Amino acid sequence: MxxxxxxxxxxxxxxxxxxxxxxxxxxxxxxxxxxxxxxxxxxxxxxxxxxxxxxxxxxxxxxxxxxxxxxxxxxxxxxxxxxxxxxxxxxxxxxxxxxxxxxxxxxxGPSRKELKHSKMSQSNCKVRVAIDLSFDDLMNDKEISKCVKQLLRCYSLNRRAKDPVQFYITSFDGRCKAEMQKHTGYQNWDVYFHNESYADVFESKDLVYLTSESHSVISSLEADKVYVIGGLVDHNSYKGLCHQIAEEKGIRHGQLPIGEFLEMKTRKVLTIDHVFEIILEVTRGKSWKEALLNVLPPRKGAVEKVEEFETFSTSQCIEKKPISTVPETDTE
Structure with missing residues (x-):
């Protein structure tokens, strides 16, 4: 026992x-x-x-x-x-x-009987999410251990979802795999493990690398795309690395719409499992704002943006009022 x-x-x-x-x-x-x-x-x-x-x-x-x-x-x-x-x-x-x-x-939570029917092959959700584990050489043993723990949580979240996303782990043949072997039975997980890189598993036109440095904001999840999460725990030692890789390989990239809905005291860089959970929440029908507020930890200091609106009495339309950042001056 x-x-x-x-x-x-x-x-x-x-x-x-x-x-x-x-x-x-x-x-x-x-x-x-x-x-x-x-x-x-x-x-x-x-x-x-x-x-x-x-x-x-x-x-x-x-x-x-x-x-x-x-x-x-x-x-x-x-x-x-x-x-x-x-x-x-x-x-x-x-x-x-x-x-x-x-x-x-x-x-x-869901019973064992319910979990037996909660498999990717039977899921109505066809959104694909891949974790890129090609950063082994950039992490020390402690960071490798944290990375694997985040993968464990991603699997647990997906396993308990009524309609799990299509979950892939790529470049799975380095130190992360050796660390994962400490967890008996991972070979039986409902996950697609690949030793090859995500670039070799999927067509480049389907790839979207998630990076907070991207100028492109993801407004919706597309079923025919593969959203790649960098499996890197570096505590900001390699800022912009995933964005740089996507640029060099000519892969489409984008960031989650955090800035559209929230104000944060810290950088918009999130952990592997937080990014995964946000995507999972959105596939379950929640809005980006709801998913972000539910998932982001308090240490991020995320608060909902306060927007100013002007209501016109002559119509039922509500129009967004622009916020001026330039002080008014006399023109006389």
């Missing part, structure tokens, strides 16, 4: 954190008829089993490492040792969430 325990690492803040948990995990009640009291007892048993199986002894550190490197290594070992306990807590928290939802007749 729970993860295999890792052997290396250090103790948590105190031995009480380990010893305070109670019974063995095998005494946990079944999912059916579970109560809150039994769940609390089970939580104690699960965490006790996780904590007792972790070897908190310190491993020998190489003498050649600096103090800063030793500190980072010890911190990583401590995290790896505590990881099984964290995962156990997350699983029990999820079970409690399901229990509360069942008691209050709240539906948390």
């Amino acid at each position: 729970f993860l295999t325990m890792l052997s290396s690492g250090h103790s948590p803040k105190s031995e009480k954190d380990v010893s305070k948990f109670g019974k063995d995990v095998d005494e946990a009640p079944s999912e059916k008829g579970i109560t809150f009291e039994n769940l609390c007892k089970e939580e104690a048993g699960v965490l006790s089993a996780c904590a007792s199986s972790v070897n908190w002894t310190k491993t020998e550190m190489p003498e050649t490492l600096s103090k800063r490197q030793l500190k980072k290594l010890r911190k990583k070992e401590k995290w790896l040792a505590y990881k099984p306990i964290k995962r156990a807590k997350e699983k029990l928290k999820l079970r409690q969430k399901k229990l509360d939802a069942r008691q209050n007749n709240v539906k948390l």
